[in-house]
Amino acid sequence: MIDPQNYLNDGHKKVKELMSAGDFERAYQGCQELLKVDPYNPKTLKLLEKVEEKMVKKNEEMVEKDIKATGHLWDEGKYEELREIYAKLYQYAPHYEKLQVLIGKIEQKLLEKNEQQQKIFLTSAVDAIKKAIREKHFGEAIQACNELLSMDKSNAAVGQLLQEAKYLLVDEKLRENEHIVDSGDYGAALHLYESLRSIDPSHAKLQALIADAVTHLEEKKKIQKKIDINEGTARVKELFEAQEYEKVLKACEDSMVLDPHNVVARLYHQKAQNIMEAENDIAVLKKIKETLPTLKTAYQQKQGSFIKI
Numbered sequence: 001m002i003d004p005q006n007y008l009n010d011g012h013k014k015v016k017e018l019m020s021a022g023d024f025e026r027a028y029q030g031c032q033e034l035l036k037v038d039p040y041n042p043k044t045l046k047l048l049e050k051v052e053e054k055m056v057k058k059n060e061e062m063v064e065k066d067i068k069a070t071g072h073l074w075d076e077g078k079y080e081e082l083r084e085i086y087a088k089l090y091q092y093a094p095h096y097e098k099l100q101v102l103i104g105k106i107e108q109k110l111l112e113k114n115e116q117q118q119k120i121f122l123t124s125a126v127d128a129i130k131k132a133i134r135e136k137h138f139g140e141a142i143q144a145c146n147e148l149l150s151m152d153k154s155n156a157a158v159g160q161l162l163q164e165a166k167y168l169l170v171d172e173k174l175r176e177n178e179h180i181v182d183s184g185d186y187g188a189a190l191h192l193y194e195s196l197r198s199i200d201p202s203h204a205k206l207q208a209l210i211a212d213a214v215t216h217l218e219e220k221k222k223i224q225k226k227i228d229i230n231e232g233t234a235r236v237k238e239l240f241e242a243q244e245y246e247k248v249l250k251a252c253e254d255s256m257v258l259d260p261h262n263v264v265a266r267l268y269h270q271k272a273q274n275i276m277e278a279e280n281d282i283a284v285l286k287k288i289k290e291t292l293p294t295l296k297t298a299y300q301q302k303q304g305s306f307i308k309i
Helices: 004-020 024-037 042-069 079-090 097-134 138-151 156-176 178-182 186-197 204-241 245-258 263-305
Strands: none
Touching (some): 004 024, 024 042, 042 079, 042 097, 097 138, 138 156, 156 178, 156 186, 156 204, 178 186, 186 204, 204 245, 204 263
């Protein structure tokens, strides 16, 4: 049977030999095997610590060699490639301070490069928008501005271009549709203005045109209402003269819906109602007079059948 202590002593000796030969990976594996026999053996733990230190140092030396070998990439501005290389090296020497510093510099360079590219892109995009506005392609300019603002809402220059393109597009549409206003069709004009307001709600001229169209439409409604009331009143009088009193009542009620304070309609309504009530009373009296002789005859015929008291 193998004595554990002798096994450990032989193992310690073997680990030292491997370390002297620079074979730190096998030395590390040897320490792990010895710890299985005695996990708390101080000599084994000490050897393991030394092996790990040697492995770290060796890794850092290898990393340093790779750093020097890739130094030309800095001059060539190949920061993305450097970042990939440093990310792989970091797996072997995560605590190597020089590598950490270089990774930080790479990220800063990439950030600056990205900002520069964005600046170049934005300048090019703004120039394209200005050209579109000059060539009166306002819809395209608006779309491009919205796309840029979706990436950076705080871009004041693009915001101003967007407002300019919207204003000019509304102006263009107003000129194209002047015939609608000239026709006096304020309903169609207001429909046009409302659709344009969705493009640029702050357009001063458009706001004034909307207010003017609304005023004209309201005035037109008032005039039409007066016409309807006057026509209704004339109709009431015609029906009254024709003694169509039931129709008079209906016409008066229709007029009072348009104008609850229509004095003429109220007056004719009352007149027609009074006449209809009087005619009804006359008809009742006439009916009584017509039936009265018959009632008298019937009474006389039956008078003898009554018992005198």
